[in-house]
Amino acid sequence: MEKSELLPGTLDMLILKAVSLNPLHGYGVLLRIRQISGEALEIPQGSLYPALYRLEHQGLIAAEWGQSENNRRAKYYTLTAAGRRRLREETAGWNRLVSAISAALNTTSEEV
Numbered sequence: 001m002e003k004s005e006l007l008p009g010t011l012d013m014l015i016l017k018a019v020s021l022n023p024l025h026g027y028g029v030l031l032r033i034r035q036i037s038g039e040a041l042e043i044p045q046g047s048l049y050p051a052l053y054r055l056e057h058q059g060l061i062a063a064e065w066g067q068s069e070n071n072r073r074a075k076y077y078t079l080t081a082a083g084r085r086r087l088r089e090e091t092a093g094w095n096r097l098v099s100a101i102s103a104a105l106n107t108t109s110e111e112v
Contacts, residue, residue, distance in 0.1 A: 003042050011051050016087040019061055025074035060086050
């Protein structure tokens, strides 16, 4: 499958979605986004960790230390109530935008 570029402003929404499914450590977030996007989205680690830090400081995700699958200490992220609210709002806004763009792109010359 062809990889897609991430649109500005969508990384936070994707991270919130990934951690809403179950607690994940940083690398797990990368893998989950790849999985739920059908392998189309690849998040660079250099973008992920500053975004996780930002989301944590905004109170949208919470972090807790735990053990990873390979017995290493890892920070696990979960969605907060504020994060759930933000994810709902962002998802609704994104869906409205996609519908509007889709309608515009599917307009035929007979409809104008």
